[in-house]
Amino acid sequence: MTSPPPRRLDRRAFLLLGAASLGAGALAAAGCGTGSSAGPAGGAPVRNPLRVPPLAESAQVGGRRVFSLVAQAGRTAFVPGGEAETWGFNGSFLGPTLRVRRGEDVRVVVRNGLSEPTTVHWHGMVLPASADGTPHQTVEPGGEWSPSWRVDQPAATLWYHPHPHGATERHVHRGLAGMLIVDDDEEAALDLPREYGVDDVPVIVQDRTFGGGGAFVEGPRSGAGMLGSTILVNGTASPGFAVTAELTRLRLLNASTARSYRFGFPDGREFDVVAGDGGLLPAPVKRARLTLTPGERAEVVVRLSAGEQVVLRSYPQELGVAGADTGAADEFDVLHLGAAASLRPSAPLPARLVDVPVLDPAGAVAVRGFRMRVDRINDERMDLARVDHVVTVGTTELWDVVNVSDVPHNFHVHGTQFQVVSVGGRAPAAESAGWKDTVYAPPNVPVRLAVRFTGHADPSTPYMYHCHLLWHEDSGVMGQFVVVEPGGQARPPVGGHAHR
Secondary structure (H helix, E strand, O other), X not given: OOOOOXXXXXXXXXXXXXXXXXXXXXXXXXXXXXXXXXXXXXXXXOOEEOOOOOEOOEEEEOOEEEEEEEEEEEEEOOOOOOOEEEEEEOOOOXXXXXXXXXXXXXXXXXXXXXXXXXXXXXXXXXXXXXXXXXXHHOEOOOOEEOOEEEOOOOOEEEEEXXXXXXXHHHHHHHOOOEEEEEEOHHHXXXXXXXXXXXXXXXXXXXXXOEOHHHOEOOOOEOOOOEOOOEEEEOOEEOEEEEEXXXXXXXXXXXXXXXXXXXXXXXXXXXXXXXXXXXXXXXXEEEEOEEEEOOOOEEEEEEEOOOOOEEEEEEOOOOOXXXXXXXXXXXXXXXXXXXXXXXXXXXXOOOOOOOOOOOOOHHHOOOEEEEEEOOOOEOOEOOXXXXXXEEXXXXXXXXXXXXXXXXXXXXXXXXXXXXXXXEEOOEOOOHHHOOOEOEEEEOEXXXXXXXXXXXXXXXXXEEEEEEOOOHHHHHHOOEEEEEEEOOOOOOOOOOXXXXXX
């Protein structure tokens, strides 16, 4: 079947805002709740200063670092014509960046100021199941939930978002999401850009469709889910960022509910991929294009010359799905980068980054299969009262995932990090060779994962695995597993219901 012609979304001539204006807008932003909007269609282009989410405040209480998040409703202006009804954490849209350090004990006080139940899931964090923020840890309106855990994983770019059963897509679409950065001593010892909001920049990429009065349009849905016609970065439409150093580290997060992105630059320049979902790679990987499906992250380092203007774009990608509107043919601007007339020198990137231990498939204690269909896995739709798998703490298993449907799926596992052993029988690309928690599953192409289960056992509180195209998750493409001590058995989860 012939693919539709690429749609060019928000493609206009680049107008660089003055470095002083951009820098002030980016660094002085108190949050992601309000701001300017793109120019009218056919009019002069307006590049809006990229909002940089503030670092979340915290306090030391009883040896723990304590954060506070309030889920709340508000109104936010993105485009001309009015405001959208939105949700956010500690503001009207998105949330602050939580920053923690390996070895710290942390607690997050989550308050629900919405009129319906929600949850907060710490995507990519290795932590006890009781703190994971799944539908088993629902926070009622006016309620409070205070999970705590010790951070015990390498430096990485993670994120947080809601996970209410059957309503995750809607909650994320309305604006509940934020970045979560883990630091450690190994990363700190490397010559990498790391001044937050200056040469180390969060890039939360989402898509939305706007209706009359600047409101969000929820729907319609294609085979992938809701595909928006306008790109937002950190809640900014038509964003521009003032580059002040020779090297800039972009922490890319695909926080869209359905759309995949293939990032690159029009001139084909290469950038260095230094980290994936779960942390730094063994060495920088040079790429001219990089695909991220919903939920995936990558850290890339881009070099600019003084006075240079470049555009980070998303290009058509091959998702292996014919006949479904997945957005894979679309092409659009994501973020405009404008370099100052004089740039601060940056240290050369290290040739080596960190040692990433390779999980040996021969040491796996079990092999499990996961066949993903349009609305279920292994012929079962999600049921909160059912435990699908029981695994033993301290072990590694091989999980064989195959998408047997005609729609795009990816596969996300809670509470752990895995390694991709093979895709279609071949070794993964170098940028996917580190720790991962989300991976694309092309139709009818087997994906083998080595999944390790370390540190946290709880026979009665499940973790989830699911497609991170959120309409698919909500429709039933999700299951759950518990981690037990050697010889242990699962206990039935409390509550829950099945998809009908």
